[in-house]
Amino acid sequence: MACIHMLCFPILLTFVFIFHPTYCEVKKFPLMMPNVYPDRDELYLCTPVRVVNDKSFYIVGFEPNATMNVAHHMLLFGCKTPGTTDEYWDCGEMAISESDSSTLKKARPCTDGSHVLYAWARNAKTLELPEDVGFQVGKGTEIQYIVLQIHYSKKFPDKVTDNSGLFLMYTEEPQSKLAGVLLLGVGGIIPPRTVTYMETACAIEEDKMIYPFAYRTHTHSLGRVVSGYSISRDRRGQDHWRLLGKRDPLTAQMFYPVFDRAPIIKGDRLAARCTMDSRERNRPTQVGPTNNDEMCNFYLMYYVENDTPLEMKYCTTEGPPYYHWSNDNLNSIPDREASSLD
Template sequence: MDSVHMLRIIIITVIFVPIIICEQVKKYPLLMPNVHPKHDELYLCTPIKVVPKKSFYIVGFEPNATMETAHHILLYGCTTPGSNKSYWDCGEMSAHQEDKDIPRASPCASGSHVLYAWARDAKKFEVPDGVGFQIGEGTSIHYLVLQVHYAHTDKFKGGKTDNSGIFLMYTEEPRNKLAGVLLLGTSGVIPPNSITHMESDCRLVENKTIHPFAYRTHTHSLGKVVTGYAIHEDENKQHQWTLLGKRDPLTPQMFYPVLNKDPVHPGDILAARCTMESNRNTYTHVGATNMDEMCNFYLMYYVKEGTPLDMKYCFTPGPPYFYWDKENHLNNIPDKEASSL
């Protein structure tokens, strides 16, 4: 019988006993339950349920994976998970034929947002002092769901299983700064033998001031540069651009400190560009496989008052339908800076 393991401060089974780091911070292993990936480009998800009527604060993430095994890992916060099974196929964008013995569903059935992402042998990450991702009581996050993308599965053909995942560092001690993640990305198509800009932007319409502290970039093999900005619009509708992060996405895809920690206020705009270079003779679409592409800029931030943004995602249609300068949407664009390292 399938069961959903539960995040607890006291757990009587040996398997899920938290590892005590210090008096207040403990470590919990959120790992794949020794799965056997059977085909390339497989996405698998596994959930844990947060103990009811308790509130926890995640303060660090320690990967238990290598890029040799996992193409990337995402940690979702969900109100309800996509399935009540111990694991399932969650490759929503993948066109492969689903395995008959593995159920298929999205990572979350409701309340989906990304808390953490890993790829390319990124190292351990800890949030600043006083900051934490609140889950459980008082939030919409009742489950955590781990997603692992297995791009290549040859190593598992002999029956080898996998327990890739993340060790979560957490505490019950309340944090005075609550963390959130905003994911900027695009759909779109990259023409053959071209340099293409994939761009997204969203205005902060909520009455909340956010304090960026880390960013992460993600593309597949065509990405050359990914940049993220905060944009202030003055009374003359002129845009003032502040660089938050810039990275070659083919380096370790970990969270790095932002280049500017100034607060982002209501009415400001957050924007991202991925510069993609294709030497292929065919069109490349946004999708889940290694031969598709993605354009993602993750911004990690905290708020000093209230809760993080209700807005969790900022996506645009991408090329050829959406660009920063389309119909004078944005001005004073730092075109060279945004497209080169």
């Protein structure tokens, strides 16, 4: 099995056997940074692994091998084509590079077929998927590469390198429920000395039934509450909001069980709000990748039964001051609930 500039998945070394609730054989694959040296602040690095093209694999869990004092956050992407096949590269596509003389190639995590599979921050713990649920990769799927992205917020001391990453728990046993992730995100600008709502909402337009089972929130320092909802509308035009998850985003940013596991169908909408507190900040804050910027993300992990996951992977809006739930034909908005941890 030949690969260029990268390892192949599955690797033939360092297998660790565990048991998934279905009692199928589960192996661990180490996907780690190859002893990289972050040579400046706010650096995003990516490293890829090629999935063998003659088999399907099912990822059933994620075990972080990182700490928040080293890695600000990690994202795991499934790609049809990676940004490059280099061993690792600069993948901070939104950041302003301070090292144009760097020898690292600059590219996005994926150039084609980008899927978010997993996200980690703030010392989140291991995630094991429910029984019979897995992310299908390899043969028969668009995911031919898996790319690990790590955000290093601080330059490393000289001669200090890093091999943070993840152990992927996987099996070759087909799973009857295929997992997917929807990322609800918001752009925009947070004015100084305010409490601002950053909101997004999108309709499910595909004729599929999805079953939510986990959620994750992510902001930087201004986030106070992040909440996510599914919305169904009755024949009278009344919206019914079901709370999927709500959390202080400054706690461990792991995937938590959803509050409501009712299926979501075509015609329903998904919505998220981040409540941002900039009352102690005297400057505007824009959405961006650095610690001086902000982010508003709500990740929803779901599965489908005997079907394929949604083609829709992202639900984003321009955010404040351009977009708010109140100007998007939504009614019965749960304002207090969406911004309170009560």
